[in-house]
Amino acid sequence: MIRTENLTKVYRMGAVEVQALRDVNLEIKDGEFIAIIGPSGSGKSTLLNLIGCLDKPTSGAVFIDGINTGKLSENGLAEIRREKIGFIFQQFNLIHTLNALENVALPMFFAGVRHEIRMERAEELLAKVGLGDRIHHKPSEMSGGEQQRVAIARALSNDPEIIIGDEPTGNIDTEAGNAIMDILEGLNHEGRTIIVVTHDAEIAARARVTKRMRDGSVL
Amino acid sequence: MKDAFLLVNRNIKERKARSALTILGITVGIGAVIALMSVGYGMQESITGQLTEMADLIMVMPGRMDFETAYMELGSFDERDLKDVERIKGVKEAAAMMAEMFETEYKGEKFMVEIVGVDPGDIGALFGKVVKPEEGRYVRENDHKTCTIGYSIAKDYFDDEIGVNDRITINGSKFRVVGVLKKQGGFRSEVDSQIYVTKRDSVTILDNEDISEIFVRVRDIGKAEEIADEIEERINDNHKVDDFASAMTMGSSIKRLESVFGILQVVLIAIASISLIVAAMGIMNTMLMSVMERTHEIGVMKAIGAKNRNILFLFLLEAGMVSLVGGVFGCIVGIIAAKAISFGIVTKFGVEITAIVKPEVLLGAVVVAMLVGVLSGLYPARKASKMSPVEAVR
Numbered sequence: 238m239i240r241t242e243n244l245t246k247v248y249r250m251g252a253v254e255v256q257a258l259r260d261v262n263l264e265i266k267d268g269e270f271i272a273i274i275g276p277s278g279s280g281k282s283t284l285l286n287l288i289g290c291l292d293k294p295t296s297g298a299v300f301i302d303g304i305n306t307g308k309l310s311e312n313g314l315a316e317i318r319r320e321k322i323g324f325i326f327q328q329f330n331l332i333h334t335l336n337a338l339e340n341v342a343l344p345m346f347f348a349g350v351r352h353e354i355r356m357e358r359a360e361e362l363l364a365k366v367g368l369g370d371r372i373h374h375k376p377s378e379m380s381g382g383e384q385q386r387v388a389i390a391r392a393l394s395n396d397p398e399i400i401i402g403d404e405p406t407g408n409i410d411t412e413a414g415n416a417i418m419d420i421l422e423g424l425n426h427e428g429r430t431i432i433v434v435t436h437d438a439e440i441a442a443r444a445r446v447t448k449r450m451r452d453g454s455v456l
Numbered sequence: 457m458k459d460a461f462l463l464v465n466r467n468i469k470e471r472k473a474r475s476a477l478t479i480l481g482i483t484v485g486i487g488a489v490i491a492l493m494s495v496g497y498g499m500q501e502s503i504t505g506q507l508t509e510m511a512d513l514i515m516v517m518p519g520r521m522d523f524e525t526a527y528m529e530l531g532s533f534d535e536r537d538l539k540d541v542e543r544i545k546g547v548k549e550a551a552a553m554m555a556e557m558f559e560t561e562y563k564g565e566k567f568m569v570e571i572v573g574v575d576p577g578d579i580g581a582l583f584g585k586v587v588k589p590e591e592g593r594y595v596r597e598n599d600h601k602t603c604t605i606g607y608s609i610a611k612d613y614f615d616d617e618i619g620v621n622d623r624i625t626i627n628g629s630k631f632r633v634v635g636v637l638k639k640q641g642g643f644r645s646e647v648d649s650q651i652y653v654t655k656r657d658s659v660t661i662l663d664n665e666d667i668s669e670i671f672v673r674v675r676d677i678g679k680a681e682e683i684a685d686e687i688e689e690r691i692n693d694n695h696k697v698d699d700f701a702s703a704m705t706m707g708s709s710i711k712r713l714e715s716v717f718g719i720l721q722v723v724l725i726a727i728a729s730i731s732l733i734v735a736a737m738g739i740m741n742t743m744l745m746s747v748m749e750r751t752h753e754i755g756v757m758k759a760i761g762a763k764n765r766n767i768l769f770l771f772l773l774e775a776g777m778v779s780l781v782g783g784v785f786g787c788i789v790g791i792i793a794a795k796a797i798s799f800g801i802v803t804k805f806g807v808e809i810t811a812i813v814k815p816e817v818l819l820g821a822v823v824v825a826m827l828v829g830v831l832s833g834l835y836p837a838r839k840a841s842k843m844s845p846v847e848a849v850r
Contacts, residue, residue, distance in 0.1 A: 289759070291758075291759055291845040291846050292845075292846045311763075311764060312764065315763040316761070318759060318760070318761045318845070319761025324760060326759075330752070330759075332757075334463075334466035334470050335463070335466065339459075339462070342459070346459050347761045347762045347763070347766050348761060355459075392760075
């Protein structure tokens with residue numbers, strides 16, 4: 238379970254302070270499929286970064302399975318990201334020098350999984366997202382939809398409970414976007430918690446819960 | 457580990473030109489160090505090696521031999537000095553040399569050449585075991601107007617080469633050549649440009665019996681210094697002048713030369729190290745640029761679970777690999793350069809030098825290259841590892 242407590246984030250840009258999040262209290266149950274919607278600048282991505290342990294809050298706290306992530310060291314946060322969370326980004330963020338298989342295997346490399354097991358599992362995951370025949374292709378040789386599917390396979394590589402997607406369909410066409418959502422739905426059926434940020438109402442409609450944000454607050 | 461190499465290898469290949477230039481920097485630096493060290497060792501070996509062959513020799517000259525003041529008073533020794541030297545305990549044999557420059561003519565060509573008169577019985581003391589005739593023989597006791605000539609006199613001085621039984625004119629008298637000495641070069645190159653005649657013949661040309669130099673061979677090389685001191689003392693007593701004679705052992709020359717070469721080596725390495733420092737800055741620069749360029753990628757890696765130390769390791773590995781490749785290439789370039797330099801010295805100056813490439817130098821060079829690489833990669837790598845994962849999503 239994920240719980241935020243008076244979560245506040247203030248960015249300082251020179252002399253100006255930008256209040257990105259204001260006292261957000263949110264509870265996301267295990268196995269939830271939640272879409273966070275809102276205009277740009279409403280704080281959706283900031284909230285996602287804090288839940289995903291990419292960033293630290295200015296005040297307040299994020300609890301993941303009862304662990305106060307604000308109390309963890311950088312290494313502790315890295316471990317949480319590695320073991321409990323899988324990220325999907327709007328820009329896919331694959332490592333362009335590595336092929337699909339190697340990209341999917343990378344988180345397992347950081348986790349210290351043995352080479353053979355890693356490669357085997359990476360292949361399985363690519364097959365699961367429908368790319369079994371493209372495992373040796375570089376990101377530059379793939380369409381946006383395919384790249385995002387590689388990214389999903391990568392997010393799944395350490396078998397996380399939580400999948401976080403920041404505009405996962407924002408850079409791909411509708412058809413490919415629907416395919417991505419199909420996969421995410423499937424993962425939700427497996428019992429994983431899915432948190433997606435989007436400003437596409439159609440995409441948001443496929444989630445079981447929708448939260449709206451404005452000016453750093455969840456409405 | 458294998459995958460870390462793969463990852464790093466891809467990154468290096470991704471930026472071919474830049475990586476190649478960085479590697480080239482290290483290659484040049486390491487190559488320069490190896491080449492200079494190897495040539496240095498070669499020079500040292502060729503010179504001290506030649507001196508070691510003459511380690512049992514003490515050269516006694518009139519006047520003071522002093523490197524600091526370069527003061528040298530010329531005089532000459534006499535028979536009594538020679539006899540006294542021969543009587544010193546530990547002296548195996550002693551040879552008197554009478555030397556002076558005279559006009560020497562062969563087939564109408566004339567040169568001023570140093571004519572050395574020596575008692576044929578003392579040839580062994582003079583030449584030791586190293587100076588041998590290439591053809592013919594040494595001058596002999598019963599010879600009349602004969603000479604044994606140095607290699608350069610035979611081959612280089614005159615348009616026509618001089619061989620055994622040819623006749624040359626020294627100071628107006630005809631002499632028959634009975635032998636040509638082997639080429640010496642290096643420290644004994646003066647032998648190549650000398651003409652040796654019997655003491656009896658030299659007296660007739662020189663018109664005096666002054667001894668210009670005494671060559672002493674000792675039985676025990678370890679006692680050479682002691683004996684040299686005693687020689688100086690005896691001759692000084694004979695002439696009632698302090699510092700009349702100076703006796704120089706080859707052993708002390710070797711030591712002196714070795715210290716000179718030690719300094720030379722350090723200077724050469726210091727010069728070569730400058731290129732290594734430049735190369736280190738090259739690596740640091742490349743790695744820093746690489747970190748800047750890959751800010752986003754580093755963020756992504758962290759977002760998917762890389763710890764600081766994972767990132768640190770990857771960047772250090774990259775720096776290490778680049779410098780290892782540079783180091784290995786540097787060894788190859790260094791060996792080739794060392795051979796080329798020594799070949800150049802041989803052809804240009806006629807001095808026999810073989811570059812000595814020591815395996816420990818090569819190994820040391822590769823280790824130094826890696827060390828330089830990893831150290832100069834440390835700052836960029838730390839910078840990369842401390843990057844925030846939020847960079848990934850910006």
